[in-house]
């Protein structure tokens with residue numbers, strides 16, 4: 076009994092946050108004799124790929140990469156680490172579109188989730204069903220790209236309701252964060268549109284959990300059913316809420332049951348320009364509070380001739396030169412983009428309905444541009460820009476992105492201090508800068524994701540690319556922005572957060588820190604999962 080207690084105290088003492096020590100452990104050599112050994116790669120080519128991500132700022136070499144052929148392979152890997160005297164880190168790598176090494180595992184093992192795609196019979200892929208209680212839904216492997224989910228569901232005339240701007244991201248990767256775009260005001264983030272998950276947690280010995288929980292928190296955990304669990308609002312609900320927005324800390328998502336709705340075939344897509352932030356934000360807030368539109372997003376508009384602007388394909392060359400003329404007249408230009416979906420039945424009325432919705436808006440007169448597009452082309456709008464930047468060698472550059480949620484109460488100060496002063500006047504960046512409001516009531520506070528505590532919150536994406544400008548300079552600008560918000564008392568939250576210290580993480584989670592830590596102790600007590608987030612570290 077004493078031995079067990081001593082053992083638990085040692086384990087317990089490892090749950091230290093912050094940068095106390097570098098991640099210490101690589102897998103012991105016995106890993107090479109496991110059944111999964113043929114799916115493990117230790118060579119430089121494989122580990123090098125797993126040490127990169129979209130951000131191209133951080134590089135952490137893992138000891139190995141697992142190309143799982145089934146969910147069981149991942150279970151076996153986690154079990155192996157769990158049973159090592161000193162466990163090693165394991166990171167699910169979706170499409171590695173993180174920007175700060177979040178899907179990396181220094182010295183540990185990176186699980187290349189997309190390899191499950193080659194073995195769809197093992198619970199992954201995209202399967203569409205219907206039930207009286209849920210309506211239409213899709214069971215989707217955590218490794219699936221949203222573009223593949225879209226294509227598969229469209230074949231049935233259906234589609235998910237909440238999106239990201241860019242679709243070459245995995246379901247597991249975006250559900251670990253939130254998944255937001257201009258539909259979120261209406262449907263909430265992607266995490267709000269999930270019925271059920273299959274999750275492999277970092278826990279295997281329930282007995283040990285009992286002791287850890289007793290020592291840490293003075294209560295007994297609910298009896299678990301092992302490391303591979305199905306969870307929903309009604310079953311293993313704590314795991315369900317933990318994993319959604321949980322930054323990969325509590326388990327690896329291998330299946331998500333996603334809400335589907337009837338897919339429109341086409342959309343009316345409108346862009347308007349503003350010279351005045353008050354009018355721009357007022358109009359956006361008005362549109363998200365009224366029914367009728369399906370998508371609302373705003374941006375700080377740069378010179379559209381710049382090759383790094385994602386919005387350029389919308390406009391004809393003539394439109395572009397008209398828009399460019401605005402830059403000689405006004406200090407700062409904002410663009411608002413709205414979309415109305417339409418169906419066969421609404422084809423005759425959609426234009427009129429749209430006119431009604433837009434008639435009271437205060438954009439610069441005559442600076443409104445409309446386009447009729449297929450639903451697929453609209454949702455997949457960033458892809459053509461990706462290909463074009465890739466062809467110019469501008470996609471695989473450093474990306475010191477900063478994504479924030481800004482409460483409505485601080486958005487005017489944020490505009491003046493950050494968008495106008497730091498970004499526009501002093502640095503003249505032409506990176507895409509997104510600014511759009513969303514409704515807080517669509518976020519479920521039981522989930523791990525954190526957003527400011529106000530009815531209306533703005534999603535702000537400062538999507539910088541290094542190359543022409545040194546990325547360290549842009550990173551310095553990010554720090555200046557965070558400092559400005561702090562000084563101005565604007566209670567922002569980072570989206571896709573990245574912090575260096577324990578204090579910053581505790582501050583980020585705020586009132587949710589206690590439960591986040593408690594859930595970590597419950598679902599990944601040995602701190603195995605997603606070490607690249609840098610939230611918990613072995614001491």
Ligand code: FAD
Nearest residue numbers: 169170171172173217239240241245247248254255323328
């Ligand atoms: P990865 O980078 O591979 O992983 C991210 C984190 O999730 C890691 O900690 C990883 O360990 C963990 N993880 C991965 N798979 C799983 C799994 N199956 N189970 C549990 N944990 C897992 N975000 C938005 O919300 N809206 C946008 O419009 C948007 N646009 C983007 C556009 C571009 C060009 C890029 C590069 C990113 C964009 N993002 C957007 C951010 C994106 O949603 C996140 O970076 C997301 O994590 C990327 O998914 P991924 O599959 O690449 O995840």
